[in-house]
Amino acid sequence: MKNQKTFLNLLFVAVLFLCGCKNTNERTVVQTEAYADIFAMDTYMYIRAYGENADTVLKIVEERILSLEKIFSVTELNSDVWTVNHADGETVEVSDETISVLRSALDIANKTGGALDITLYPVLTAWGFTTEKTHIPDEFELAEALALVDFGKVKIENNSVTIPEKMNIDLGAVAKGYTSDEVVNILHEYQIESALVNLGGNVHVLGTKPDGSLWKVGIRDPFDSSKTVCIVELSDAAVITSGNYERCFTAEDGKKYWHIIDPSDGFPANNGIVSVTVIGTDGLLCDALSTALFVLGTERAIEYWQNNGEFEMIIVTDDAKVYYTEGLEECINFEADTEREVLHRE
Numbered sequence: 379m380k381n382q383k384t385f386l387n388l389l390f391v392a393v394l395f396l397c398g399c400k401n402t403n404e405r406t407v408v409q410t411e412a413y414a415d416i417f418a419m420d421t422y423m424y425i426r427a428y429g430e431n432a433d434t435v436l437k438i439v440e441e442r443i444l445s446l447e448k449i450f451s452v453t454e455l456n457s458d459v460w461t462v463n464h465a466d467g468e469t470v471e472v473s474d475e476t477i478s479v480l481r482s483a484l485d486i487a488n489k490t491g492g493a494l495d496i497t498l499y500p501v502l503t504a505w506g507f508t509t510e511k512t513h514i515p516d517e518f519e520l521a522e523a524l525a526l527v528d529f530g531k532v533k534i535e536n537n538s539v540t541i542p543e544k545m546n547i548d549l550g551a552v553a554k555g556y557t558s559d560e561v562v563n564i565l566h567e568y569q570i571e572s573a574l575v576n577l578g579g580n581v582h583v584l585g586t587k588p589d590g591s592l593w594k595v596g597i598r599d600p601f602d603s604s605k606t607v608c609i610v611e612l613s614d615a616a617v618i619t620s621g622n623y624e625r626c627f628t629a630e631d632g633k634k635y636w637h638i639i640d641p642s643d644g645f646p647a648n649n650g651i652v653s654v655t656v657i658g659t660d661g662l663l664c665d666a667l668s669t670a671l672f673v674l675g676t677e678r679a680i681e682y683w684q685n686n687g688e689f690e691m692i693i694v695t696d697d698a699k700v701y702y703t704e705g706l707e708e709c710i711n712f713e714a715d716t717e718r719e720v721l722h723r724e
């Protein structure tokens with residue numbers, strides 16, 4: 379199935395290339411439009427870029443994504459994360475990238491009272507989210523895993539990281555946001571003026587569309603994957619969503635359980651939110667916040683936005699209501715019958 383999907387994706391890309399992406403002028407032939415389909419970080423990624431030699435630039439981008447995957451992977455032997463997790467309490471040296479992501483994640487962890495916690499890995503394992511063999515953990519197993527969770531015990535000094543024995547870190551909630559920032563930096567560096575970067579639903583747009591109009595990004599309807607709950611029109615922004623529809627399962631008790639965990643009790647966060655989208659210029663921050671705000675729930679997420687600003691947000695609640703921040707008023711479009719409310723600063 380996965381192979382068939384990959385093949386279809388490749389076919390799609392091939393068709394797009396055959397559709398004529400080349401722009402010929404008298405002296406040189408330059409590629410002005412290119413597409414890349416990449417499977418990395420357990421995610422189907424899709425990038426569309428416009429500018430001179432866009433195809434070559436996308437090859438550089440792909441290499442960068444694969445090298446970041448090697449650093450951040452929790453399972454790949456000798457990745458930075460693997461090395462930290464297998465140090466048995468000893469201090470280890472890691473790359474600048476890992477330090478940067480760790481520092482940002484710990485900062486948001488502090489600011490959100492631990493709603494984001496990069497040491498949750500043992501709890502995710504207890505639920506089977508790390509192996510796809512999902513199940514409700516027994517009470518004892520969950521308590522044992524929760525006892526190992528405490529982002530406050532992650533110590534960083536220059537490029538050195540130390541965590542207690544048996545503790546494990548995992549950057550799954552933030553790595554794709556950092557990666558999209560890196561992709562956009564490379565695209566800028568090579569003078570690409572327009573691009574759409576979609577890392578498995580984490581979208582980052584660069585510039586406007588080549589015709590100068592704004593990019594239209596659909597926010598998935600958490601209750602119906604074939605629909606969008608709204609569409610935002612923007613340029614130069616990351617649009618990052620955390621939803622309860624990804625990596626979820628229905629257990630024997632007939633209830634649905636999902637992959638975003640509340641570190642305070644080790645259970646899937648169930649505070650009224652089914653999806654939260656964070657929009658801003660810093661992909662890593664948006665990614666960290668989308669996960670953290672999901673855990674905080676509607677009321678505390680709104681409070682966080684009112685006190686911290688610098689990002690826009692769209693929350694879909696479990697009763698299908700949509701809350702969105704005032705900065706989006708001019709660029710958000712809904713179906714007429716969507717129940718919604720604009721959030722203002724107090």
Ligand code: AMP
Nearest residue numbers: 493494495496550551620637638639669
């Ligand atoms: P995202 O899709 O960005 O919200 O990230 C969710 C992923 O981060 C999950 O699949 C887990 O691997 C991990 N995760 C789940 N809950 C948390 C949490 N409260 N803090 C940090 N990471 C989490």
Ligand code: MG
Nearest residue numbers: 551665666669
């Ligand atoms: Mg996230």
